[in-house]
Amino acid sequence: MWQKSLLFSIMLMTATLCAWSQAVKPKKEAEYFFKLGEAAFITDKLMLAEAFYDSCIFISPTHFQAHFSRAIARENTGNPEGAIIDYSILIHLNPEFTEALWSRAVLHFQLHHYELADHDFSKLLKLPEVETNAVYFQQRYPDSGVSKVATLKTMRAHIYNYLGMVANKLAQYDQAFDYFDEALSIEPDNADILVNRAQTFETVGNLTSAKKDLRTALSIHPDNLLAKYNLARLQEESTSYNDLIDTYSSIIQDTPGFPEAYAKRGLARMNNGDLNGALSDYDSAILYGSGDPVLWMNRGILKLKLSNPDGAYSDLSKAIELRPDLENAWLNRGNALMKLKKYEDAVQNYDVAIMYYPDFAMAYFNRGIARYNQQHKEIACHDIKKALELGMEQAESTLRKMCK
Numbered sequence: 001m002w003q004k005s006l007l008f009s010i011m012l013m014t015a016t017l018c019a020w021s022q023a024v025k026p027k028k029e030a031e032y033f034f035k036l037g038e039a040a041f042i043t044d045k046l047m048l049a050e051a052f053y054d055s056c057i058f059i060s061p062t063h064f065q066a067h068f069s070r071a072i073a074r075e076n077t078g079n080p081e082g083a084i085i086d087y088s089i090l091i092h093l094n095p096e097f098t099e100a101l102w103s104r105a106v107l108h109f110q111l112h113h114y115e116l117a118d119h120d121f122s123k124l125l126k127l128p129e130v131e132t133n134a135v136y137f138q139q140r141y142p143d144s145g146v147s148k149v150a151t152l153k154t155m156r157a158h159i160y161n162y163l164g165m166v167a168n169k170l171a172q173y174d175q176a177f178d179y180f181d182e183a184l185s186i187e188p189d190n191a192d193i194l195v196n197r198a199q200t201f202e203t204v205g206n207l208t209s210a211k212k213d214l215r216t217a218l219s220i221h222p223d224n225l226l227a228k229y230n231l232a233r234l235q236e237e238s239t240s241y242n243d244l245i246d247t248y249s250s251i252i253q254d255t256p257g258f259p260e261a262y263a264k265r266g267l268a269r270m271n272n273g274d275l276n277g278a279l280s281d282y283d284s285a286i287l288y289g290s291g292d293p294v295l296w297m298n299r300g301i302l303k304l305k306l307s308n309p310d311g312a313y314s315d316l317s318k319a320i321e322l323r324p325d326l327e328n329a330w331l332n333r334g335n336a337l338m339k340l341k342k343y344e345d346a347v348q349n350y351d352v353a354i355m356y357y358p359d360f361a362m363a364y365f366n367r368g369i370a371r372y373n374q375q376h377k378e379i380a381c382h383d384i385k386k387a388l389e390l391g392m393e394q395a396e397s398t399l400r401k402m403c404k
Helices: 002-042 046-059 064-076 080-093 098-110 114-126 153-169 173-186 191-203 207-220 225-234 241-254 259-271 275-288 293-305 309-322 327-339 343-356 361-373 377-389 395-402
Strands: 134-138 148-151
Touching: 002 046, 002 064, 046 064, 064 080, 064 098, 080 098, 098 114, 098 153, 114 153, 153 173, 153 191, 173 191, 191 207, 191 225, 207 225, 225 241, 225 259, 241 259, 259 275, 259 293, 275 293, 293 309, 293 327, 309 327, 327 343, 327 361, 343 361, 361 377, 361 395, 377 395
Parallel strands: none
Antiparallel strands: 134 148
């Protein structure tokens, strides 16, 4: 009898050990892949790291640290949407996980998901101020580790600053000023907050207050590049071209990859008669900001001034490819075609410019000239008359000369 009892006990123990080993094995495998992911992350092999994290999460879908590490890897490999998914899973697992909530909020802002960013930043303000709640002010990078960690309590100024920027983007300007004021009441010497409030002042047309905030920001942080850039931009009308060139040169020296500074210096050089210097600046601006259609358009206009209609046509076509509703690009591509004596094509470009901007006097005028060159005098005169009606005074002399 005791033999049967012993046999039963052995069988039960064996079954229990098998069940335990089946449970432990996946856990060990998940940890194995996670550690491989961390090793790859540290050596800057982010795509490989993400693949290992994928394997870990496939085995253990709620592996908290794997989701967090994968989110950071995804951010650094240009996959913010994937990072948001991981942060959302982490927030579902722990609604008070501030690192994930902060990171998701910032990504929503960067991706122009302003309502979602507003929700996340507002939620951060409602979390309890626990000193152990750490917020990654800047995310972890393989070559530097976490650049700065602060408690949620010390991050309140930054949260209000982001809420102000969000409200500005949502055209809630009074709310934006309230948020910026709250942020400055916590950190009155934060130049970045002053720069952001200045941008909102500029948006509502209060340039005096905008300039005041920018000057204050520079008194706190003389090397704040955005404050320098925006103040120079707002003071362009009262500043000589040589001084503007010097200012933007200083900004470029500090930040060589700042496309807007090259573009502004290029414009100042063009207005100062240095067309080749301006072209060099626009080349650099496009090198660092090739996705900006306005840069391509402005370089195309500059190439027209340099008697390079083929180059102008190419640049203006790129601008239109990036932003089809950019009416000035259609106008100037029409001008390039006019230089190439392709009048029918020029007319078609002016047609599109007028489609996007029905009161575009210059487009009517130039289309009239193109049609006149096609010997379509009657309809050409109609266009030039329309340009005059829209307020283009120089069309009057052309109307008298060409349309007696």
